[in-house]
Amino acid sequence: NAGVTQTPKFQVLKTGQSMTLQCAQDMNHNSMYWYRQDPGMGLRLIYYSASEGTTDKGEVPNGYNVSRLNKREFSLRLESAAPSQTSVYFCASSWAGDGYTFGSGTRLTVV
């Protein structure tokens, strides 16, 4: 099915470990985004990529890095995980100005 695919769906990390969340879209969208969602706070933008080859910080970028590998793929890396990064992470993509299509999310727990 066309859409946004995120992997993994679940992950438990120990404090200080690193990991990369993968995201791929097959809708030929230019823009891709990473959000985190915490209870009572809604979705907050971590990083976004307006087009292939560009990335920019969002509202909460500290502790994360991203790579726009090609038009389809946008990965999010946690270099040294902290308990404060326990959250649900959503990747999304969009055509210019339209609503987003989201992946199904990654539930990350850092212990």
Added chain:
Amino acid sequence: RKEVEQDPGPFNVPEGATVAFNCTYSNSASQSFFWYRQDCRKEPKLLMSVYSSGNEDGRFTAQLNRASQYISLLIRDSKLSDSATYLCVVTSGGYNKLIFGAGTRLAVHP
């Protein structure tokens, strides 16, 4: 102050009821407005865009008041399947960035 504010609810309503959600946003430069629906432990999905002239999609009606920076969503004849969290979303600042409200939870009971 949050950029997009919503009443968190929950709104508990019986089937068939009419329910209205409100949202305010702080950035007067916002250009696009949406309502998203999020089911428990699922990803948000676009419910409808919101236009200044108001727009309707079946039982759902969305309104935008740019002067007051206020957005609303009206659901008529509520169904059990409408139970979800409704997210108010606006564009802000840079390229295609969406800013989400924390959501309003709706529970429709028999």
